[in-house]
Amino acid sequence: MRDSWLDEKISMTKKLGLAARFGAVPIIGGLVLPGRWFLPKTMLLFGAAILIIPVVFYLYILTIGHGKRRHKGEKSDFWGAILLIETSG
DSSP: OOOHHHHHHHHHHHHHHHHHHHHHHHHHHHHHSOTTOHHHHHHHHHHHHHHHHHHHHHHHHHHOOTTGGGOOSTTHHHHHHHHHHHHHO
Protein backbone atom coordinates (compact mmCIF):
# COMPACT_ATOMS: atom_id res chain seq x y z
CA MET A 1 0.00 0.00 0.00
CA ARG A 2 1.40 3.36 -1.04
CA ASP A 3 1.31 6.49 1.04
CA SER A 4 -0.56 9.38 -0.63
CA TRP A 5 1.69 11.90 1.13
CA LEU A 6 4.75 10.32 -0.44
CA ASP A 7 3.09 10.12 -3.88
CA GLU A 8 2.35 13.86 -3.69
CA LYS A 9 5.95 14.68 -2.76
CA ILE A 10 7.37 12.48 -5.52
CA SER A 11 5.02 14.06 -8.06
CA MET A 12 6.07 17.58 -7.09
CA THR A 13 9.74 16.60 -7.16
CA LYS A 14 9.32 15.21 -10.68
CA LYS A 15 7.66 18.42 -11.88
CA LEU A 16 10.32 20.64 -10.37
CA GLY A 17 13.05 18.31 -11.63
CA LEU A 18 11.74 18.67 -15.17
CA ALA A 19 11.90 22.47 -14.84
CA ALA A 20 15.46 22.16 -13.49
CA ARG A 21 16.44 20.06 -16.51
CA PHE A 22 15.13 22.80 -18.76
CA GLY A 23 17.28 25.18 -16.70
CA ALA A 24 20.42 23.30 -17.74
CA VAL A 25 19.97 24.41 -21.35
CA PRO A 26 20.29 28.17 -20.61
CA ILE A 27 23.29 27.47 -18.38
CA ILE A 28 25.07 25.71 -21.22
CA GLY A 29 24.11 28.51 -23.61
CA GLY A 30 25.29 31.15 -21.14
CA LEU A 31 28.63 29.46 -20.67
CA VAL A 32 29.22 28.96 -24.40
CA LEU A 33 28.57 32.58 -25.43
CA PRO A 34 31.68 34.74 -25.73
CA GLY A 35 32.38 37.39 -23.10
CA ARG A 36 31.33 40.35 -25.24
CA TRP A 37 27.70 39.16 -25.13
CA PHE A 38 27.23 40.18 -21.52
CA LEU A 39 23.48 40.97 -21.51
CA PRO A 40 22.27 37.80 -23.28
CA LYS A 41 24.66 35.75 -21.17
CA THR A 42 23.32 37.30 -17.97
CA MET A 43 19.72 36.80 -19.06
CA LEU A 44 20.34 33.13 -19.84
CA LEU A 45 22.02 32.47 -16.50
CA PHE A 46 19.31 34.36 -14.62
CA GLY A 47 16.60 32.37 -16.41
CA ALA A 48 18.39 29.14 -15.54
CA ALA A 49 18.56 30.16 -11.89
CA ILE A 50 14.82 30.84 -11.88
CA LEU A 51 14.22 27.30 -13.15
CA ILE A 52 16.71 25.51 -10.88
CA ILE A 53 16.37 27.26 -7.52
CA PRO A 54 12.82 26.02 -6.72
CA VAL A 55 13.83 22.34 -6.90
CA VAL A 56 16.84 23.00 -4.68
CA PHE A 57 14.70 24.73 -2.03
CA TYR A 58 11.97 22.09 -2.27
CA LEU A 59 14.41 19.23 -1.82
CA TYR A 60 16.07 21.05 1.06
CA ILE A 61 12.75 21.67 2.81
CA LEU A 62 11.59 18.12 2.09
CA THR A 63 14.70 16.37 3.34
CA ILE A 64 16.26 18.57 6.02
CA GLY A 65 16.86 17.13 9.42
CA HIS A 66 17.02 20.32 11.53
CA GLY A 67 14.17 19.05 13.67
CA LYS A 68 11.61 18.64 10.90
CA ARG A 69 11.03 15.06 11.97
CA ARG A 70 9.60 16.37 15.24
CA HIS A 71 6.85 18.28 13.43
CA LYS A 72 4.36 15.72 12.20
CA GLY A 73 1.11 16.44 10.44
CA GLU A 74 -0.19 18.21 7.40
CA LYS A 75 1.87 21.38 7.91
CA SER A 76 5.27 19.74 8.33
CA ASP A 77 6.56 21.34 5.09
CA PHE A 78 5.58 24.75 6.45
CA TRP A 79 7.57 24.08 9.61
CA GLY A 80 10.47 22.87 7.47
CA ALA A 81 10.42 26.20 5.61
CA ILE A 82 10.31 28.13 8.89
CA LEU A 83 13.28 26.13 10.17
CA LEU A 84 15.14 26.81 6.92
CA ILE A 85 14.63 30.56 7.32
CA GLU A 86 15.51 30.43 11.01
CA THR A 87 18.74 28.47 10.60
CA SER A 88 19.99 30.36 7.55
CA GLY A 89 19.65 33.74 9.27
